[in-house]
Each structure stands twice: as C-alpha cells, then as structure tokens.
Amino acid sequence: MKERLLEVKNLELRVGKFSLSNLSFSLNAGEYVMILGPTGAGKTILLECIAGLQTPHRGEIFLHGRKVTDFPPEQRHLGFAYQDSLLYPFLTVRENILFGARARGLATEAGVIKRMNELIEIMGISHLLERYPANLSGGEKQRVSLARAILTQPSLLLLDEPLSALDPGTRRSMQNLLREIHTTENLGILHVTHDFSEALQLGTQMMVLNNGCLEQSGLPLEVFFKPSSLEVAKFLQGENLIPGYLIFANHAAWFKPELGKPLIGPLPKNLAPDSACNTENPVVLMIRSSNLSLHQPGETPGECISWPAQIQYLSFNRTHVDVHCRGYGLWETSLSLSQWHKLALSEGDPVLLAVKPEHCHFIAV
Numbered sequence: 001m002k003e004r005l006l007e008v009k010n011l012e013l014r015v016g017k018f019s020l021s022n023l024s025f026s027l028n029a030g031e032y033v034m035i036l037g038p039t040g041a042g043k044t045i046l047l048e049c050i051a052g053l054q055t056p057h058r059g060e061i062f063l064h065g066r067k068v069t070d071f072p073p074e075q076r077h078l079g080f081a082y083q084d085s086l087l088y089p090f091l092t093v094r095e096n097i098l099f100g101a102r103a104r105g106l107a108t109e110a111g112v113i114k115r116m117n118e119l120i121e122i123m124g125i126s127h128l129l130e131r132y133p134a135n136l137s138g139g140e141k142q143r144v145s146l147a148r149a150i151l152t153q154p155s156l157l158l159l160d161e162p163l164s165a166l167d168p169g170t171r172r173s174m175q176n177l178l179r180e181i182h183t184t185e186n187l188g189i190l191h192v193t194h195d196f197s198e199a200l201q202l203g204t205q206m207m208v209l210n211n212g213c214l215e216q217s218g219l220p221l222e223v224f225f226k227p228s229s230l231e232v233a234k235f236l237q238g239e240n241l242i243p244g245y246l247i248f249a250n251h252a253a254w255f256k257p258e259l260g261k262p263l264i265g266p267l268p269k270n271l272a273p274d275s276a277c278n279t280e281n282p283v284v285l286m287i288r289s290s291n292l293s294l295h296q297p298g299e300t301p302g303e304c305i306s307w308p309a310q311i312q313y314l315s316f317n318r319t320h321v322d323v324h325c326r327g328y329g330l331w332e333t334s335l336s337l338s339q340w341h342k343l344a345l346s347e348g349d350p351v352l353l354a355v356k357p358e359h360c361h362f363i364a365v
C-alpha cells in the first residue's frame with residue numbers, strides 16, 4: 001500500500017471576509033494532485049496552511065501520519081515554489097537555490113551539488129548563478145524558485161502556479177521536468193494551476209476549489225468529462241451545456257432540450273443523476289465537443305444518437321477546427337483538420353450531429 005504523505009481533515013480558516021470551509025482530502029506518495037479553481041477560490045491559502053504559513057482555526061493536518069497543524073514551516077520539510085517566486089533579494093541565485101538544502105544540512109553533499117548542476121542545466125538558468133533576483137525576469141525567478149524547492153529533496157512539493165510566467169516552450173520543458181521528477185523520485189506533488197491542459201497532462205488526481213469549498217475531486221479525465229456541478233462544468237469550459245429535462249419511459253431516459261424538441265435518447269438509465277430519477281426534472285446535458293461527431297446528412301453513425309443541424313460558423317486552430325452548428329440548440333464539435341477536410345463541408349451546409357449515449361453527461365440543477 002502506498003504511504004499516505006498528507007492528510008487534511010476538516011480544515012477551516014478565515015482571512016478577512018474569506019473562509020476555507022471544512023476541507024478534507026489526502027495525498028499518497030507518488031500522487032500528483034492538481035488544484036484548480038477560479039481566482040480567489042482559496043488555492044494559495046490552502047497551500048499556505050499546509051506549509052505552515054497560515055494557522056487554521058479548525059481542523060488538522062498530518063504529514064507522514066504525524067500531526068503538524070501547529071508546527072512552524074521549517075519543521076514540516078516541504079518544498080514550496082511560489083507563483084511570484086519569493087526569492088531572498090540579498091542572496092545570489094546560487095545561494096537562493098541552495099538555501100533550503102542548506103537549512104536541512106544538505107548543501108555541501110556532493111550529490112546535492114551534482115543535482116543542482118543538473119537542474120540549472122535543464123532549466124536553462126546556469127548562466128544566472130551569480131546574479132541577484134532584482135536582475136532576473138519573472139520566468140527566470142520562477143525557475144530559480146522551482147530549483148530551490150526541488151533541491152531540498154522534500155517528499156511533498158507544493159507548487160503555486162510555478163510556471164505561469166514562462167513562455168510556451170520553456171513551460172513545456174518545465175512540465176516535462178516536473179513529470180520526470182514525479183515519476184523518478186516518487187514525490188507527492190500538490191500543484192495549483194489555472195491551466196487545465198496542464199492539469200490533464202500532469203495530474204494523477206484533480207481537485208476543484210470554489211469559494212473556499214472543495215467542489216469536486218477525482219481522476220483528471222473524469223472531472224473534465226463528468227463535472228459534478230454546473231459551476232465546475234463552466235469553470236472547466238464545458239462545451240455543449242444544454243438545459244432541458246430528463247424523462248423516463250420504457251426503462252430508458254430521454255433528454256428533452258428546454259428549447260423545443262426532439263427527445264434525445266434512449267439513454268441508459270444509470271446516466272441520470274440520482275436527483276433526476278422518475279420525474280421530469282431539470283438537468284443540464286453536457287457533451288464535450290470532442291465527443292460530438294459530425295456527419296453528412298443521410299449517414300447512419302453506428303451506436304449513436306443523432307439529429308439534424310446546420311453549420312453556423314467555423315473557428316480554426318493549429319491542430320483542429322471547432323464547428324459551431326444549430327439544430328435544436330447551439331452545438332460545438334471539435335474535429336482534427338484532416339477529419340474536417342475529408343468531410344468537404346462548409347458554413348451553411350446541413351449536417352448530422354451524433355453522440356454515443358455514454359458520452360452524454362447530465363448535471364442536476
């Protein structure tokens with residue numbers, strides 16, 4: 001069984017008008033937990049509580065099974081990299097990177113120096129070692145902060161938007177570095193981000209915070225494709241959020257969009273949220289655009305529910321095209337560029353939209 005690195009129980013904290021409410025979760029060795037949530041949701045404050053920089057009013061924090069709720073930060077032995085880096089202005093980059101390792105008595109070990117040299121090489125900051133933080137760019141400071149956190153050899157790394165100031169190329173290589181460190185060193189990582197592509201790429205688990213509460217947690221793809229509430233769906237930019245009703249007949253569920261007919265179905269009954277069973281209850285149907293397929297009229301897509309629509313407009317991206325259609329509501333479907341070219345369609349053309357029943361996700365409202 002994997003070691004439990006962190007356990008947070010019924011955590012509560014008030015700062016000004018904001019409060020974290022009754023937060024409970026845990027993290028095992030080797031887990032990479034991404035924390036997402038709108039601005040002001042309490043993500044930083046949560047990390048600060050775990051690091052010992054904020055004192056909760058209620059609740060408990062355990063590290064390696066030991067209660068540390070009242071321990072000062074230096075006794076928790078965590079690595080912490082901040083969004084705004086928080087480097088010591090009077091220390092050079094080298095001294096900043098070695099600071100945490102020095103505090104733990106590791107800075108003179110040959111292995112630590114070797115690791116520092118490897119990290120600064122991979123991070124592209126080896127030419128900055130003798131500079132002071134005031135003479136670094138935002139992205140350089142973030143990488144120094146990340147190197148410092150990793151070098152303390154923590155079993156748990158807390159990352160607060162550590163890559164937000166990086167250009168796309170550097171960001172990708174830092175993501176690769178984090179993935180590699182996570183797998184080779186069996187670290188636990190708690191990583192706050194606003195970028196849910198990053199969350200899907202790196203996370204083994206995902207938590208969504210909203211207004212100081214834990215709205216949903218689970219496997220990243222599950223949270224992404226099956227958000228538990230409309231708030232989470234909207235925050236994760238769920239496409240095709242169609243309000244309507246679930247109706248049950250002949251041992252199956254049918255979805256009736258609020259805006260007119262038809263009924264979409266039959267759908268397996270177990271797809272419906274519990275609260276929507278047996279009556280005509282309002283729900284929101286969500287279909288991720290990658291799960292909605294586009295066909296020529298007259299085609300019969302196998303094992304799918306389909307309905308007619310018309311292409312309204314297109315938005316082209318680097319790798320795919322988003323096709324917006326109207327047909328008993330407004331729909332967005334996402335096709336690879338090669339799929340799109342094969343279809344030989346254009347704006348205004350009639351089409352058939354289709355979805356597999358298991359790709360319909362219903363949210364009780």
Ligand SMILES: Nc1ncnc2c1ncn2[C@@H]1O[C@H](COP(=O)(O)OP(=O)(O)OP(=O)(O)O)[C@@H](O)[C@H]1O
Binds near residue numbers: 017037040041044
């Ligand atoms: N010292 C403080 N006094 C009063 N309110 C505070 C204090 N620190 C933070 N807050 C408030 O607590 C709330 C949560 O802040 P926090 O920084 O944890 O949000 P966040 O989810 O990390 O946001 P972002 O994504 O913008 O970084 C915010 O509304 C913030 O204004």
